[in-house]
Amino acid sequence: MEVSVNVNGEDVTREIEPRLLLVHFLRDHLQLTGTHWGCDTSNCGTCVVWMDEEPVKSCTVLAAMAGGHRVRTVEDLEQDGELDPVQEGFIQEHGLQCGFCTPGMLMTARALLDRNPDPTEHEIREAISGQICRCTGYSMIVRSIQWAAQHESAVSLEPSTAGSAS
Amino acid sequence: MQVPAPFEYERATSIDHAIDLLERLGSEARLIAGGHSLLPMMRLRFANPEYVIDINDLADELGYIRVEGDHMHIGAMTRHRELLESDPLADVFPIFRDAEKVIADPVVRNRGTLGGSLCQADPAEDLSAVCSTLDASCVIRGSGGERIVSMHDFHRGPYETAVGDAEMLTEVRIPLRPNGSSAYNKVERRAGDWAVASAGASVWMDGAAIADGRVGLAAVGANTTSIEEVTSVLAGAAPSEELYERVGDIAAANCSPQTDMRGSAEYKRHLAKELTRRSLRTAVARATGQEA
Numbered sequence: 001m002e003v004s005v006n007v008n009g010e011d012v013t014r015e016i017e018p019r020l021l022l023v024h025f026l027r028d029h030l031q032l033t034g035t036h037w038g039c040d041t042s043n044c045g046t047c048v049v050w051m052d053e054e055p056v057k058s059c060t061v062l063a064a065m066a067g068g069h070r071v072r073t074v075e076d077l078e079q080d081g082e083l084d085p086v087q088e089g090f091i092q093e094h095g096l097q098c099g100f101c102t103p104g105m106l107m108t109a110r111a112l113l114d115r116n117p118d119p120t121e122h123e124i125r126e127a128i129s130g131q132i133c134r135c136t137g138y139s140m141i142v143r144s145i146q147w148a149a150q151h152e153s154a155v156s157l158e159p160s161t162a163g164s165a166s
Numbered sequence: 167m168q169v170p171a172p173f174e175y176e177r178a179t180s181i182d183h184a185i186d187l188l189e190r191l192g193s194e195a196r197l198i199a200g201g202h203s204l205l206p207m208m209r210l211r212f213a214n215p216e217y218v219i220d221i222n223d224l225a226d227e228l229g230y231i232r233v234e235g236d237h238m239h240i241g242a243m244t245r246h247r248e249l250l251e252s253d254p255l256a257d258v259f260p261i262f263r264d265a266e267k268v269i270a271d272p273v274v275r276n277r278g279t280l281g282g283s284l285c286q287a288d289p290a291e292d293l294s295a296v297c298s299t300l301d302a303s304c305v306i307r308g309s310g311g312e313r314i315v316s317m318h319d320f321h322r323g324p325y326e327t328a329v330g331d332a333e334m335l336t337e338v339r340i341p342l343r344p345n346g347s348s349a350y351n352k353v354e355r356r357a358g359d360w361a362v363a364s365a366g367a368s369v370w371m372d373g374a375a376i377a378d379g380r381v382g383l384a385a386v387g388a389n390t391t392s393i394e395e396v397t398s399v400l401a402g403a404a405p406s407e408e409l410y411e412r413v414g415d416i417a418a419a420n421c422s423p424q425t426d427m428r429g430s431a432e433y434k435r436h437l438a439k440e441l442t443r444r445s446l447r448t449a450v451a452r453a454t455g456q457e458a
Contacts, residue, residue: 001175017172018172018173018174018175018218019169019170019171019172019173019208021169021205024167040167040168040209041168041206041209042202042206042274043358045271045273048273054276055272055273055276056273056276056277057202057273057274057277060201060202060205060206060274060277061201061205061277062175062198062201062205062218062220064175064177064220065198065201065220065222067177108272108273126272127272129271129272129357129358130270130271130272130273130274130358131271131273
């Protein structure tokens with residue numbers, strides 16, 4: 001079957017098998033390997049991307065179901081050579097070691113801060129509670145997201161990169 | 167890599183279209199809503215539908231929480247996140263927010279739906295227990311029109327519901343009654359997991375006494391239906407710790423947990439008792455404005 005998806009602002013059309021999962025569509029058909037493929041059971045959250053501005057686990061969405069929708073992946077966080085504040089936060093606060101969980105964490109963090117620019121630690125932990133990190137013990141991820149929140153609020157008077165990919 | 171077996175994909179653009187597709191494609195067709203129950207089953211090859219009918223385009227048509235007459239109507243495509251965040255729902259049925267907080271995780275809750283949860287009919291599924299506790303009814307639509315079945319008749323057993331091959335669940339209706347409240351408690355091994363055991367309770371007060379009450383359990387037997395004996399004991403009873411203890415005992419005696427990787431049957435039976443007590447205590451406190 002043919003599927004057309006808007007990925008990171010670009011309309012792409014591909015011939016796929018109906019059983020193809022979104023994570024494999026992104027990685028194998030579009031070569032967007034920033035989205036990682038982990039547990040395959042919607043537990044680990046490394047495959048999180050946005051569908052219509054909401055984080056979803058792309059291992060549990062059919063590529064066909066994304067047809068006609070907007071998908072945003074970690075590749076779209078950087079805009080015009082500028083890292084998104086959540087990416088910068090993960091650098092500044094050492095929010096990753098092996099990096100496997102990072103793309104999913106970044107996409108969930110971005111979505112959280114778009115909805116709630118000043119989250120409490122509890123709200124951050126709740127937001128990433130469907131995602132597993134085996135390196136950092138989460139503390140540094142939480143601090144990374146806090147870093148982004150603090151630095152965004154300092155510069156957020158310009159309606160920046162937050163929001164739609166389309 | 168876990169990949170579903172091959173199937174044909176169809177997308178429904180309306181309820182009637184979905185039912186037409188179901189009729190045309192026959193018993194090997196399955197509706198997919200959020201997909202967070204069906205797709206894992208398909209990847210494990212526990213479910214091997216020949217046709218998958220995507221009903222996510224019906225999310226606007228079937229995604230709602232609204233009062234009509236003396237019932238709360240909730241559309242089958244209402245997603246977990248909407249059930250969690252709805253203040254009007256939590257005001258009347260706080261059991262929904264209690265349960266939704268511990269269903270899966272926020273990202274999964276963006277996709278999963280009320281209808282999908284109920285139709286999956288997993289014995290450990292939380293919303294089936296919630297709907298049983300609230301004495302909900304399910305609206306099932308086919309080409310011949312709608313029929314309404316109680317949760318008792320809807321949930322036929324593990325992974326089996328009253329929804330026929332060419333039918334779909336479109337709505338859940340919950341009776342609105344005065345002076346009531348509800349609560350849900352769940353024990354899980356880790357955040358977002360299926361329940362080891364869980365219990366919901368609802369009560370309706372008549373002054374200081376309980377006029378009516380229900381308890382629904384999940385993960386401690388094949389069914390999540392409410393327990394009749396509880397309802398008869400609660401009718402007209404004055405709230406007390408002794409009453410909660412007695413109802414907890416009834417709940418424990420009326421469940422049939424199995425030992426598995428989540429715990430022993432004995433432990434789950436203990437949980438059924440303790441969680442019933444806690445939910446009942448909280449429901450009464452909420453109904454009488456005494457919640458701590």
